[in-house]
Each structure stands twice: as C-alpha cells, then as structure tokens.
Amino acid sequence: MPPEPTTDNPSTTSTSTSPSEQLLQEQQQEQQQQPQPQTHTHHTLPPPFTHTPTPLIPLTQGAEALVYRTTFLTPSTPAILKYRPPKPYRHPTLDRRLTKARLLAEARVLVRCRREGVAVPAVLGGDWEAGWLCLEFVAGETVRRVLDWWVEREGWRVKGKEGEGEGEEGEGEGEERDEAMLDLMRKIGRAVGKLHTTGVVHGDLTTSNIMLRPSSPSPPTSTSPNASPNVDEEEEDVSAYLAGTIVLIDFGLAAQSLRQTQEEDRAVDLYVLERAFAATHPTAERLFGEVLRAYGESYPGAKASLRRLEGVRLRGRKRSMLG
Amino acid sequence: MIALGLEGSANKIGIGLISHPSPTAGPIVLANLRHTYVSPPGQGFLPKDTALHHRKWVVRLIKQAMRQARVKIDDIDCICYTKGPGMGAPLQSVALAARTLSLLWGKPLVGVNHCVGHIEMGRAITGATNPVVLYVSGGNTQVIAYSAQRYRIFGETLDIAIGNCIDRFARTLMIPNDPFPGYNVEQLAKKGRNLVDLPYAVKGMDCSFSGILAKADELAVLIGEDVPEAKRLRSEEGELITREDMCFSLQETIFAMLVEITERAMAHVGSSQVLVVGGVGSNERLQEMMGLMARDRGGSVFATDERFCIDNGIMIAHAGLLEFETGVVTRLEESTCTQRFRTDEVFVGWRD
Numbered sequence: 228m229p230p231e232p233t234t235d236n237p238s239t240t241s242t243s244t245s246p247s248e249q250l251l252q253e254q255q256q257e258q259q260q261q262p263q264p265q266t267h268t269h270h271t272l273p274p275p276f277t278h279t280p281t282p283l284i285p286l287t288q289g290a291e292a293l294v295y296r297t298t299f300l301t302p303s304t305p306a307i308l309k310y311r312p313p314k315p316y317r318h319p320t321l322d323r324r325l326t327k328a329r330l331l332a333e334a335r336v337l338v339r340c341r342r343e344g345v346a347v348p349a350v351l352g353g354d355w356e357a358g359w360l361c362l363e364f365v366a367g368e369t370v371r372r373v374l375d376w377w378v379e380r381e382g383w384r385v386k387g388k389e390g391e392g393e394g395e396e397g398e399g400e401g402e403e404r405d406e407a408m409l410d411l412m413r414k415i416g417r418a419v420g421k422l423h424t425t426g427v428v429h430g431d432l433t434t435s436n437i438m439l440r441p442s443s444p445s446p447p448t449s450t451s452p453n454a455s456p457n458v459d460e461e462e463e464d465v466s467a468y469l470a471g472t473i474v475l476i477d478f479g480l481a482a483q484s485l486r487q488t489q490e491e492d493r494a495v496d497l498y499v500l501e502r503a504f505a506a507t508h509p510t511a512e513r514l515f516g517e518v519l520r521a522y523g524e525s526y527p528g529a530k531a532s533l534r535r536l537e538g539v540r541l542r543g544r545k546r547s548m549l550g
Numbered sequence: 551m552i553a554l555g556l557e558g559s560a561n562k563i564g565i566g567l568i569s570h571p572s573p574t575a576g577p578i579v580l581a582n583l584r585h586t587y588v589s590p591p592g593q594g595f596l597p598k599d600t601a602l603h604h605r606k607w608v609v610r611l612i613k614q615a616m617r618q619a620r621v622k623i624d625d626i627d628c629i630c631y632t633k634g635p636g637m638g639a640p641l642q643s644v645a646l647a648a649r650t651l652s653l654l655w656g657k658p659l660v661g662v663n664h665c666v667g668h669i670e671m672g673r674a675i676t677g678a679t680n681p682v683v684l685y686v687s688g689g690n691t692q693v694i695a696y697s698a699q700r701y702r703i704f705g706e707t708l709d710i711a712i713g714n715c716i717d718r719f720a721r722t723l724m725i726p727n728d729p730f731p732g733y734n735v736e737q738l739a740k741k742g743r744n745l746v747d748l749p750y751a752v753k754g755m756d757c758s759f760s761g762i763l764a765k766a767d768e769l770a771v772l773i774g775e776d777v778p779e780a781k782r783l784r785s786e787e788g789e790l791i792t793r794e795d796m797c798f799s800l801q802e803t804i805f806a807m808l809v810e811i812t813e814r815a816m817a818h819v820g821s822s823q824v825l826v827v828g829g830v831g832s833n834e835r836l837q838e839m840m841g842l843m844a845r846d847r848g849g850s851v852f853a854t855d856e857r858f859c860i861d862n863g864i865m866i867a868h869a870g871l872l873e874f875e876t877g878v879v880t881r882l883e884e885s886t887c888t889q890r891f892r893t894d895e896v897f898v899g900w901r902d
Contacts, residue, residue, distance in 0.1 A: 288847060290814035315846065316809050316839035318802045320745045431754045435818060480754065499754035503818075506695070506702045542708060 270312045273357035283308065291329070291479045296364065299351045305364035306351055309479075312358065329479055330355045336427050336481040337362070343425040346418065346440075346474045365474050367441050370415065371434035371503075373469070374511050377408060407469040411439070412517035418473040419496065419518070420525025423532065428492040430480030433503035441471035490528075494535035497522070501536075551627045552580070553874065554615075554651070555867025556608070558644030559636025559664050560688060561587040561595040563604045565611040566864030567619040567626075570871055577674050577871075580619035582857060582864040583611050588728045592721050601639035608647045615863075623655050628879070630870025633661030634891035636689065641887040649885055660870035661880040664861075665690060665893040669701060670872060671865035672827040676852035682821050684812045684840070685893075687828035687861075688713030691808075692893060693755060693815045699898045704815040705755025712804055713830045715759040719800055722767050723793055730860070735797045736833050742798020744785040750803060755814050757807045766800050805836045809843045822849025832859040872900040 299306035353360040557564035567580035587603035631648035683694040691707035720731035751758040772783035876899040
C-alpha cells in the first residue's frame, strides 16, 4: 500500500488563504510599483567614439549590438557604428570569444559579399578587442516595416471596400498593388540567392535585417488609414516606393559556409526568414511563396537548398516533444 | 468558477484546484499537489514505469486535494487534463482518470495544451501582461510571443530540449535524479570555476543542443579518476577540470544561448518584458542571466518558483478554466491525448 501522498515541497500544499495567493498579490503589487523605463541603459562607447565631432544618434538596440548613426573620418561620410558591448550575463571568456569571432566573421563576410557584387554595406573600419565595426550607412526602411505598412494598408483597403461596396474597380487596383509587392518579394528572393551563390549564409535572416533602399527619396505619406484621399497619385508613390534596391544588413551571425554543410545552412537561412514572415505577419505569410520561387530560379544549387528546407521544416515545425 | 486540473505529461503527476472568482479578479489557488517519479542515477524515466506511477497516485492525490481545498464535487465546474504534448503512456493514464471522473461526476472535460498551461500560469502569477515567453523544460525549448489569438513560436530547439540535454549530461556523470537532475547540476555548477570550451550553436532565433551534449559527454570521459594523469582534462592554467567545472561550463554555455535567442526575439517584437516558464526556468542562474539581459534593455524578467515552474496541475486547471469560460469544452469522444501538440495550434480566445 502506498504511503500518504507527500508533495515535493511543503509550501505546495495550499488552502484558500494560501501563500501562493499572497505571492500572487505581492508579485502583482511589485509589478505595479516597478517603473517601466523606455530608455536603455547608457553604455560607454570605446575610443575614438568617446570624442566624435558628430553626435552619435542611437538607432536600435539589436540583440547583439548597439547601433548608432554617425560619421566616419570626414563629417560628410554618414556611417553606422555597430558596438558590441560586453554582455554582463555571459561568462567573460565566452563573451570575448563570441565577440571577437562574430565581429571578425561579420567584417570578412561583408568584404567578400562586396567583392562578389552582393548589395551589402561597405566596411569602413573596426576593432575587435574594443568590439566596434563601422559600416556604410544604408538609407531606407526594413522590409519588416514595409510589410507592416502593407498589412495595415491592406486591412484598411479591405475595410473600405466592405463599407463602400466598390466592387470590381477596387479589385483591379488591388492587383496592381499586389504586383508591386510581389515584385519586391521576388527581389528579396533573388538577393538571398545571390548571397548564397557566394557561399555565404546570413545566419539571422529576419525581415528586420533586409533593407529596402528606395529609388524615390521618401515613402508615401499615407501610412495612416485616414490620410489617403487621392488613390491614383498614391498608386504611383507605392510602386516607386517598392521599386528600390534590396540591401541585406546585419551579418553578425553570418558564416562562409563549408561545402558539406552549405545546403543545410542555406535551408536554415530560408527557414528563419519564413518564420519571420509567419510570426510577425500572419497575413503576409502567403507572400513568402514568391520569395521562394524567385530564390529557386536564382542560382543552380537553389533547388537543392529548397529541398533541404522541407527537411528543416519537418524537424523544426512539427516536432513537439522528444524524450 | 472552480476547475480541477490533472497533469501527467512527464514524470510528475500534478493535481490542482483553482477558482476564478470573477472575470476581473486574479485566480485563487485552492490546492496544488504533486508527486514525482524518480528513476535511479544514470537512468531516465521510462514511459511504462512513469504511467504505472501516475496510475498508482492519481486517486489518492485527487482525494487529498479536494480535502485540502474544502471543495465538494458539486462546486467543480469542469475537469481539465493535459491533452499533450508529452509522453504517450503517462498522458493516457491521466486522460483516462479525467474521463472517468467526468462520467462519474457528470462534469464537462477540457483538454489543455501543456505549453499554454505554463504560459498562462506564469502570466497569472507574475502579472506580466504581454511578455516574450521563454519556455524551457525537459521536453520543450521555445521562445514564444503572443500575436493575433495565438502563442506564436519565434525560436525553438532544432533537436533536443535543453532540459533533456541537462538531464542526460547528469546521467553521464551519474548525478542523482532526486529531486530532479537539473537541480543537482545547478548545485554542482555553483562550485565550478573553470570554463571549458563547448560548442555554441545559435541559428537566428533557434538553437541546437545535441552537439553540445555530445561534446560534453566526450570531455566528461577525460575527467574520470581512472584516466592517466597526463591525459586528464585541464584548464589553460593547468588545473584539473572537475565535475563541478563541467556542470558550470554546460550551464554557462547553453543558458547564454537561451538568453541570446530570447534577446533576439525581444529585439524583433520590440518587447521589454520576458517571462521564463517550465522546469528549467526554476534555475536561479538562468533567472539571473535573464535579469541582466532584461536590465540592459530597460526591461524586466518575470519568473516563478518551483511550485509553478515545474509541471503542476494548477496550470492545467487555470488554462483549462480560461478556455472553458470562453465556451470551449472537449466532448468525451474527442477527449484523446497526443504526444505532438504545438503551442501555436491552440486558438487563444480569452485574450485580446
């Protein structure tokens, strides 16, 4: 006969006036008292960026690096400074090892891509001990923002149609707009294909790391649903806006892939991108098919990578538990 | 409303009773009981033995939970059980118990996704509103964020789960499984000082642990007492590498990977809150590392203790009751369980 049930911890046994309930309330109170700071912790930059004539404008705090906009060597050369501060959570030895390896890999890969004609930012300078890398400034917006903008617009268009019953006319416009968007997707596919042709894999190919450098200087103003009275003018704006060049950025996790692992690494690149599409933009997921189609035609080995992608999907997506 | 929750997807059987007094007030934990099947050192828990353990304990634990919570059968609104993911045999045993009770008492059933149970309990306990969730346990390693009625998986392991990696390394070093291997590895790691070079495998927001485990297992052979002095594994300073150093190195490496992919997901979705759930989430070093990362991003980390981190019945009761309140019930004919049940398959009708 089994003994009386015991619990793993005495405090697990709780009644209606339970410690867990107290804990719950306490933690909720704590949460309310905590201020929610919007500014990030200030990092001290390494020299020479401690005294630059141009102010450093923080752009983003990525997972790895703090990204600033500044100038390099001359005040008229706009540049991006990527500073990888030491990560306080990482063991110092591991931190140094990773920072050095990644910074060097990033610089080498960028130089190589540049030489092979892949659209990436140029390397202007760097110091792996201090953890900084200076890169050419790329104007434009991330594809993630373009997709967000597109999703929002689509939502607005569909709602508008339902309300006013525009019918067939509206659909025709939609197709044109879709065509511009699909063209953008094809450009992304070809850009990734070109990258992979050179034997480089990106390693973190999310929509935030793909830039659209527009040929027209400014994006259409109608990003809010309320401000778009003139459809024709806007249509032109949209096509011009989406007609820019695709520039791949953030090669922090990139690698010059070995021949044996190339297919797998390329497939993982595509898989990461697919997931970025699906996770951030559920409605934009179907656009990804066009990216893959263009990718498949971009270089001779692309078909093999696409086949491998099937395998990566099976391993990543469907598996739920392994013992 | 009051729900009874039955959890048994792995080696713990958990029985929980939860009350949702009103839609606005927080949940009240009425009882949260658990019993763990512990296998001998060097061995994992087998499905057959684990299922036997659950069958032996389920009635006794439910009776005690009802007594402790002073809840009568009439007070209970629904019976929630773990539908999956998990190990087949233990899941079946507990689902059978749930079905029996449902028929015996005439109460509706709600099948719950184990991962969603962890997330909802974590949110309720910590008060985190819309965090990036790191779900780390013996069977799962996922970075999750909520979007449009689903918990979407941003990153996950490409092979074995992190807890599985730790548990199996514990088996290699013959570290006891009581109370759980991860706890004993954590205690040893606290005494480790030398960092041994292990592979570091992050791919975007995904990561991989099998290669690290293989390497750690390989190196562990070189620290044995029976290895000739000249061949023993040493640090750069020439010190002999100990079991403690190995545990320390494993933790530092794989936790750094977890923090990195979580940080990447946070940067991607633009969130500053992070919630850590699952058994490995009770590791204090992981919580500390996550806290340092969150602080650097101007955010905060939310974590719970072992009562709610480690598999328990209360989380199944809580998530099931949330679903039940939106009008969802699992019909008897559909009250199956499944080893594969992804987090993003669940329609989250109870959140905006």
